[in-house]
Amino acid sequence: xxxxxxxxxxxxxxxxxxxxxxxxxxxxxxxxxxxxxxxxxxxxxxxxxxxxxxxxxxxxxxxxxxxxxxxxxxxxxxxxxxxxxxxxxxxxxxxxxxxxxxxxxxxxxxxxxxxxxxxxxxxxxxxxxxxxxxxxxxxxxxxxxxxxxxxxxxxxxxxxxxxxxxxxxxxxxxxxxxxxxxxxxxxxxxxxxxxxxxxxxxxxxxxxxxxxxxxxxxxxxxxxxxxxxxxxxxxxxxxxxxxxxxxxxxxxxxxxxxxxxxxxxxxxxxxxxxxxxxxxxxxxxxxxxxxxxxxxxxxxxxxxxxxxxxxxxxxxxxxxxxxxxxxxxxxxxxxxxxxxxxxxxxxxxxxxxxxxxx
Amino acid sequence: xxxxxxxxxxxxxxxxxxxxxxxxxxxxxxxxxxxxxxxxxxxxxxxxxxxxxxxxxxxxxxxxxxxxxxxxxxxxxxxxxxxxxxxxxxxxxxxxxxxxxxxxxxxxxxxxxxxxxxxxxxxxxxxxxxxxxxxxxxxxxxxxxxxxxxxxxxxxxxxxxxxxxxxxxxxxxxxxxxxxxxxxxxxxxxxxxxxxxxxxxxxxxxxxxxxxxxxxxxxxxxxxxxxxxxxxxxxxxxxxxxxxxxxxxxxxxxxxxxxxxxxxxxxxxxxxxxxxxxxxxxxxxxxxxxxxxxxxxxxxxxxxxxxxxxxxxxxxxxxx
Amino acid sequence: xxxxxxxxxxxxxxxxxxxxxxxxxxxxxxxxxxxxxxxxxxxxxxxxxxxxxxxxxxxxxxxxxxxxxxxxxxxxxxxxxxxxxxxxxxxxxxxxxxxxxxxxxxxxxxxxxxxxxxxxxxxxxxxxxxxxxxxxxxxxxxxxxxxxxxxxxxxxxxxxxxxxxxxxxxxxxxxxxxxxxxxxxxxxxxxxxxxxxxxxxxxxxxxxxxxxxxxxxxxxxxxxxxxxxxxxxxxxxxxxxxxxxxxxxxxxxxxxxxxxxxxxxxxxxxxxxxxxxxxxxxxxxxxxxxxxxxx
Numbered sequence: 008x009x010x011x012x013x014x015x016x017x018x019x020x021x022x023x024x025x026x027x028x029x030x031x032x033x034x035x036x037x038x039x040x041x042x043x044x045x046x047x048x049x050x051x052x053x054x055x056x057x058x059x060x061x062x063x064x065x066x067x068x069x070x071x072x073x074x075x076x077x078x079x080x081x082x083x084x085x086x087x088x089x090x091x092x093x094x095x096x097x098x099x100x101x102x103x104x105x106x107x108x109x110x111x112x113x114x115x116x117x118x119x120x121x122x123x124x125x126x127x128x129x130x131x132x133x134x135x136x137x138x139x140x141x142x143x144x145x146x147x148x149x150x151x152x153x154x155x156x157x158x159x160x161x162x163x164x165x166x167x168x169x170x171x172x173x174x175x176x177x178x179x180x181x182x183x184x185x186x187x188x189x190x191x192x193x194x195x196x197x198x199x200x201x202x203x204x205x206x207x208x209x210x211x212x213x214x215x216x217x218x219x220x221x222x223x224x225x226x227x228x229x230x231x232x233x234x235x236x237x238x239x240x241x242x243x244x245x246x247x248x249x250x251x252x253x254x255x256x257x258x259x260x261x262x263x264x265x266x267x268x269x270x271x272x273x274x275x276x277x278x279x280x281x282x283x284x285x286x287x288x289x290x291x292x293x294x295x296x297x298x299x300x301x302x303x304x305x306x307x308x309x310x311x312x313x314x315x316x317x318x319x320x321x322x323x324x325x326x327x328x329x330x331x332x333x334x335x336x337x338x339x340x341x342x343x344x345x346x347x348x349x350x351x352x353x354x355x356x357x358x359x360x361x362x363x364x365x
Numbered sequence: 366x367x368x369x370x371x372x373x374x375x376x377x378x379x380x381x382x383x384x385x386x387x388x389x390x391x392x393x394x395x396x397x398x399x400x401x402x403x404x405x406x407x408x409x410x411x412x413x414x415x416x417x418x419x420x421x422x423x424x425x426x427x428x429x430x431x432x433x434x435x436x437x438x439x440x441x442x443x444x445x446x447x448x449x450x451x452x453x454x455x456x457x458x459x460x461x462x463x464x465x466x467x468x469x470x471x472x473x474x475x476x477x478x479x480x481x482x483x484x485x486x487x488x489x490x491x492x493x494x495x496x497x498x499x500x501x502x503x504x505x506x507x508x509x510x511x512x513x514x515x516x517x518x519x520x521x522x523x524x525x526x527x528x529x530x531x532x533x534x535x536x537x538x539x540x541x542x543x544x545x546x547x548x549x550x551x552x553x554x555x556x557x558x559x560x561x562x563x564x565x566x567x568x569x570x571x572x573x574x575x576x577x578x579x580x581x582x583x584x585x586x587x588x589x590x591x592x593x594x595x596x597x598x599x600x601x602x603x604x605x606x607x608x609x610x611x612x613x614x615x616x617x618x619x620x621x622x623x624x625x626x627x628x629x630x631x632x633x634x635x636x637x638x639x640x641x642x643x644x645x646x647x648x649x650x651x652x653x654x655x656x657x658x659x660x661x662x663x664x665x666x667x668x669x670x671x672x673x674x675x676x677x678x679x680x681x682x683x684x685x
Numbered sequence: 686x687x688x689x690x691x692x693x694x695x696x697x698x699x700x701x702x703x704x705x706x707x708x709x710x711x712x713x714x715x716x717x718x719x720x721x722x723x724x725x726x727x728x729x730x731x732x733x734x735x736x737x738x739x740x741x742x743x744x745x746x747x748x749x750x751x752x753x754x755x756x757x758x759x760x761x762x763x764x765x766x767x768x769x770x771x772x773x774x775x776x777x778x779x780x781x782x783x784x785x786x787x788x789x790x791x792x793x794x795x796x797x798x799x800x801x802x803x804x805x806x807x808x809x810x811x812x813x814x815x816x817x818x819x820x821x822x823x824x825x826x827x828x829x830x831x832x833x834x835x836x837x838x839x840x841x842x843x844x845x846x847x848x849x850x851x852x853x854x855x856x857x858x859x860x861x862x863x864x865x866x867x868x869x870x871x872x873x874x875x876x877x878x879x880x881x882x883x884x885x886x887x888x889x890x891x892x893x894x895x896x897x898x899x900x901x902x903x904x905x906x907x908x909x910x911x912x913x914x915x916x917x918x919x920x921x922x923x924x925x926x927x928x929x930x931x932x933x934x935x936x937x938x939x940x941x942x943x944x945x946x947x948x949x950x951x952x953x954x955x956x957x958x959x960x961x962x963x964x965x966x967x968x969x970x971x972x973x974x975x976x977x978x979x980x
Contacts, residue, residue, distance in 0.1 A: 019679075058872050060683040075685050079878035091869035095891040108878035152877075391881035392781035396793070399778035399852055406849035407800055410811030417811070473701065480697045488701050490965060493972070494708055497957055499910030501931040502950040506711030508935065509718075509943065514725075515734075516943060518710060521726025549707060557972055603802070610804030613913045617932060629807065636810040637917055649810050656807045664802040668795070680786045681868040682875065 008069050008159035008192050009034050010055065015064035017050050024050045026216040027064070032209075035190045037183070039207035041200060043239070047216035048196045052162055055194065057081050068159070079108075084153025085162040088169060090145045092137040092152070099133040102152050123155045126185070143174045150182070154189070161186070161193040167202065179206060200240045204228065212236050234359035237287050237352055243316055245287045248324050249356065252282055261286055263321065267301050269346055277353035277362035284362060287352035290316065293328035295336065299343035305336055319344075389684040411657055418651035424644045431647070438651035455627040458543060458615075459608045465548035466604050467597065470555020475585060477556075478563045492556055495549045504617045507546050511535045539623035546614050555600045562596045563589055602670075606663045610656050629656055715954070718947035719743055743948040752924060753949075759840050760926040760953075762832060763847065763915070764908030770848035771904045772897060775855030780885050782856065783863035784871065797860075801853035809917055816842050816918055840925070843915050847908060855900060858971065862896035863889065899967035906957050906968075927953045 010032040017025040025047040032038050040048035053059045055066055057078035066073050073081060092101050102123065103116040111119075124130040127147045137145055146166060153161060163182075167175045183206045186193050197203055203210045204224045212219040212227065212235070220232045231237035237245050251262040252271075259276055260268040271277075277284055295317075303319040303326065310316075314329040317336055321344070328344065330336060353362040418438055422431040442448055473492055477485035495503055510518045511534035520531040535542055566589065574584045612630040619625045621634060636649020702709075714727055721729030722738035731738025747753060781787060782794055820826040820836025833839030866889055874884045890897070912928035919925040923933035927949065934946050961968065 053872075056872070056876060057685060058682050058875070060685050077685060078872075078876045083876060085873065085876050087869040087873060089867060089869045091867065091873040093870065093874075093888060104874075105877040108883070152873075389787070392785045392787040395777045395781045395785075395881075395885070398774045399856060402774065402845075402849040402852060403796075403800065405815060406812060406846060407803075407805070407808065409815060410808040413811035413814055414808065417814070469704070473704070476697045476701045476704075480694075480701075484698070488705065490961075491705055491708055493969075494712065494961075496972075497906060497910075497961060497968070499928050499931075499950075499953050499957070500912045501928045501935070502715070502910075502954055503711075505931070505935055505946060505950050506714060507707075509714055509724075510707065510711060515730075516724060516726070518714060518726045521728075545707070553972075557969070606802065607804060610807050612806065617912065617936075620936070632807075633809065633917075637813060646810065646814075653807050653810050656804070660804045660807055661799070664799045667802055668798050678864060680784050682784070682786070682872060684786055 009067075010160060010192060010194070011067040011070075012051070012055070013065045013067070015051065015054065015066065016062050017047070017054060017059060018062045024216055025054070028213070028216075028218045030211055030218060030221050032192060032194065035192055037186050037193045037195065037206060037208045039203035039210045040194060040196045040213055041203040041210050041239075042198065042213035044198055046213045048211075048213045049164055050216075051213070052164055052194060052196050055160075056083060056085055056162055081160070082156070082158050083160045083162055084156055084158035086146075086149045086153050086164065086166045088165040090137070090149040090166075090169075092145055092148055094137050096136075097133065098129065098135055098137070098140070098148050101137065101148060102133075102155050105152070105156050119155050123151045126154070127151050142170050143178065146170065146178065150185075154185075154191075158191065161191050163193065163195040163197075165197055168197075168199075175202075182206070201242060204240065212239065230361075230364045231287075231352060232361050232364055234285060234287075234354045234361075237354070237361075241289055243290045243327055243329070245289050245352070246293070246326050246328075247285055247287045247354075250284060250286045252277070252284060263301065263324070267322065269300060269348055271351065272349055275348060275351050275353070275363065279355065279362055281355065281362070283356060285354040285356050285359075287354065288346055288348075288350065290327045290329045292347040292350040293326065294345050294347070295328070295330050295334060295342040296345045297343060299345035301344045301346070303342055303344055305338055305340045305342060307338060308336055317342075411661075414650050414654050414657055417646055418654040420647045422646040422650075423648075424642065424646075434647065438648050441648065442651060450624070451626055451628050451631045454624055455609070455629075457540065458547075458625070458627050459605065461540075461544045462547045462551060462608055463601065463604055465544055466551035466608075467555055467601055469548060469552035470600065471559055471593070471597075473552060473556045474559035474563060475589070478560060479581065489553075489556060489560065492549075493553050496553045500613055500617055503550075504546065504614065507542060507618065508535065511542060535619065536623050539619050539625050543615055543618060543625050546618055547608070547611070550614070551604060551608070554604060555596075558596045558600055559593055562593055566592055602663075602667055606660065606667065610660055628652065632656065715947050715951050718944055719951045722944060724943065740944075743944040746942075746945050747948045747952065752930065755924065756927050756930050759915075760909055760911075760928075762840055763844050763911055763926060764905045766841075766844035767847045767851065767908035767911075768901050768904040770844065771851045771855045772901055774848065774852060775859045775900065776890065776897065777885075778852075778856045779859030779863050780881075780889065783860045784866075784889075785881070794860075797853055797856050801857055803853075805850045806913070809913075812846055813837070813918065816846065819845075837918060838920050840915075840919070843911075843918050843925075844908075846918065847911060847914055850914075851904060851907065855904070858900055859893075859896065862893040866892050895967065898964070899971045902960050902964050902967055903971040906960060909953070909956060 012028050012030050015025060015028045016023065028047075028051060040051060042048045050059060054061050057073070057076060061074060068081065092098075093104070096104070099120055102120050103111075106116050106119060120133065121130070124133060127150055129144065129147050129151060132140060132144060132148070137148065140148065149166070166182075167178055170178060179202060195203070195206060204227075207224060209221060209223055210227055211221045214235050220227060220236055222232075227236055227240050231240065234247065238247060248263065253260045253262055253268065255268075258273075259271045261271060262268050301321055303321045305317055305319045307318040308315050309318070310332060311329075313332075315332045315334075315336060316327055317330050318325065318327050319342065320326070326344070336342065354360065355362055419433060419435055420431045421434050421437065422428075426432075473489070477488050480488075498506075509516060512518075512520070513533040514520050514525070514531050517531070517533070519534060524531045570588060571584070574588050575581075579587065610629050612627055612633060615621065615625055615627060615630055616633070621627075621630045626634070632649050632652035634649075635645045635652060637644060710727070714724065717727060717729055718724045720739050720741065720743070722732050722740050722742065723730045725734075728736060729738050730736060782790065782797065816837035818836075819842065820834065820838070822836070825834060826836040827834040827839065829835075829839075829841060832841040832844075835841040835845050870888060870892070871884060874888045879888065910928060911926060912932065915925040916922045916929050916932065919929070922929040924930065931946065931949050931953065934949070935941055
């Protein structure tokens with residue numbers, strides 16, 4: 008089913024939680040709403056679910072306007088962060104509740120419950136109560152409850168936030184695979200950019216109620232449209248510095264301070280001809296190399312297993328970069344850094360919009 | 366990123382509109398029973414009280430033979446020499462019982478929070494007993510305490526051994542007993558509220574003050590009592606209103622005799638249990654009306670002041 | 686040193702025992718008196734004024750009195766009726782007040798609070814008129830078998846009035862309980878397809894069972910102990926409920942059989958004490974919860 012949001016807004020009193028959001032979701036697509044806490048992503052989700060009434064704008068399911076349609080008539084399934092299982096009912100009863108409300112015959116309840124329980128591996132839990140289940144099991148039951156209706160749209164509100172890290176990773180894969188197999192259009196709200204990046208076909212980045220960008224994960228990562236996106240996406244976060252641009256020797260250079268200048272490749276030239284800009288470069292695009300242009304002193308090394316995250320100071324600026332642990336960099340060591348300027352990003356310091364990508 | 370579709374009407378939109386209206390009226394049906402009861406037993410009675418107070422209705426005139434008096438009843442009240450007596454009885458009753466309630470509530474909560482927790486709970490449970498005891502049974506206990514020989518407990522255990530004259534103490538010290546009877550019930554209100562306030566003082570502060578060298582009494586004075594300012598105000602104002610209008614225990618204990626007839630009881634007697642059977646509805650209503658107006662006024666002011674409206678949270682599900 | 690600390694620890698105990706004497710003495714007396722022919726003070730005596738006289742005669746007399754059964758039934762009707770009525774009507778009303786956005790919600794809530802703080806006893810005179818008017822309604826007013834109806838001079842009418850006057854407290858408490866339920870569960874129910882009523886009945890009420898129990902027990906005790914309303918609105922008040930009969934026995938200017946009276950008193954007290962001992966936690970919750978909003 009296709010979903011379309013047109014000029015969607017929501018106000019609570021004087022506070023605007025969602026501000027003029029426009030986006031479209033294709034049939035079978037897995038879309039993530041990504042943003043920090045309180046940015047309006049859950050509010051948007053709840054408007055799509057029919058729990059909140061939009062203050063302005065419209066929501067369309069397959070072209071039909073559904074603003075006034077009751078949640079139960081929208082043919083949706085929803086998985087909550089808190090699972091929201093009915094504590095006084097068994098797993099089986101939780102799952103088939105929606106079917107009971109539709110007055111389906113008993114055999115159908117049994118059959119459907121078995122089908123979905125098998126899909127999610129919870130067949131042996133059917134007679135238990137939610138209170139007797141672990142977090143991961145409750146999550147599966149919540150998912151089962153949403154899926155049993157064979158909905159046209161699946162809504163997820165940070166479903167994995169309450170699970171421990173290991174479980175989160177495995178559940179992520181399962182949800183993604185399930186969604187792929189079933190082909191149900193899905194909207195997944197999260198504040199975890201790794202989750203969004205690994206699961207979604209497209210990510211809608213939301214900040215302060217406004218849509219910052221709505222692109223594929225790769226696009227957002229390699230070609231961030233705003234400073235916020237650049238810093239929010241990618242782990243460890245991108246280094247950002249304020250730099251001066253200088254024309255010299257037929258090319259454009261950035262002045263990093265301390266007399267160091269880096270050449271900017273032609274394809275990375277910021278437009279608009281500003282003198283002072285914000286430059287961004289990811290930790291993985293900086294390397295310690297003997298022929299590097301920049302001298303730095305290591306202030307801290309965080310071993311992350313596969314890489315070391317090295318913090319250092321360059322002329323007063325803090326820089327992080329990832330390096331091979333085999334180099335055994337230590338605090339106080341002097342290193343020379345080389346920047347892969349082919350991966351550099353530039354942003355307008357006032358508007359915080361990218362000076363490279365539209 | 367902008368898709369501007371022209372607005373398409375949802376199929377069967379009139380059905381949807383109807384469903385919306387039906388769904389959004391559910392709250393009405395939920396509220397109906399209580400709204401009905403509130404109208405019949407609160408709002409209507411307030412109106413009736415005010416209206417009848419302007420008539421000369423009694424059992425003699427019945428429901429058809431009465432006439433409008435305007436402010437007649439009220440003027441009668443002002444002119445009645447007994448009015449001052451009842452006003453005085455009411456004032457005495459409210460002031461002294463309030464004092465007892467608040468002080469005792471404070472004392473009990475202080476004592477029971479300065480002993481092992483289970484003992485504290487036990488004694489607070491004992492002090493709650495008067496409140497949950499059926500009024501008649503509770504007063505029966507007091508009657509026996511005050512009764513004359515050979516049954517009376519006070520006389521048997523204290524007065525006689527001390528060689529003093531024994532008698533039924535209720536007629537003798539009716540006002541004292543009225544205060545005690547109501548006070549023992551009323552004290553538990555303050556007790557619960559003050560105890561909860563005391564228990565919410567962080568343990569660290571309680572301990573560190575002793576470490577700093579305060580005695581238990583000093584801690585009470587400098588640490589605990591300041592925390593009780595708001596609860597004290599709350600209990601005092603709340604119980605003032607409830608004392609002004611309460612009369613059940615007095616009715617059972619003395620029926621207003623021996624100078625214990627408070628205003629509310631006077632109203633009740635006038636209209637509903639007049640000795641010669643000619644119930645003075647109009648008069649009783651006028652007396653009650655005065656209390657009703659005071660009651661409504663105080664309730665509104667009291668609510669505004671204590672900002673109970675802050676306990677209202679917005680629902681997190683919209684009506685579509 | 687330890688002795689001094691011990692003695693100091695005793696002070697609160699001594700203080701409170703002294704202060705609690707009237708209560709302790711009163712209860713002690715009732716207990717003793719029900720089993721004694723007479724009591725001089727707290728001492729059981731027999732008919733000739735000698736120590737002793739322990740007997741079950743008071744209880745025998747009590748249960749031989751045919752009135753005891755009508756009284757018990759009436760009182761039970763009042764207690765149960767009050768309980769069910771308050772629970773049903775309060776939990777129905779509290780749901781939208783707590784959980785549904787509707788026009789005038791804030792107004793309703795303020796109204797509930799005002800009614801809560803308002804002294805309802807002042808309205809008894811007017812309610813007298815309301816009940817007489819209800820008595821005029823065919824069948825409902827006076828014609829229902831057993832309970833007589835819902836009008837003046839019927840136990841049904843007394844129950845109705847009691848329910849109404851208890852409502853502000855009940856609604857306020859129930860609202861407090863509804864406020865504690867997570868929003869996600871209700872949202873999930875609505876998405877699953879529940880109507881508001883079904884959500885209330887099947888999903889939300891089960892979540893506040895302790896609250897319902899607490900209010901139920903509290904209301905039962907109120908109804909069982911009730912005096913003023915049955916006294917005011919039933920003409921032959923001596924045969925209305927246990928409280929009014931007891932009042933009749935102890936207020937006439939005639940010799941009072943204290944043993945019998947104490948037995949009746951203990952009879953009325955017993956269910957309450959049993960509830961109190963076993964469900965004190967719940968009751969305390971009601972008293973505190975109700976009092977924060979004003980009880």
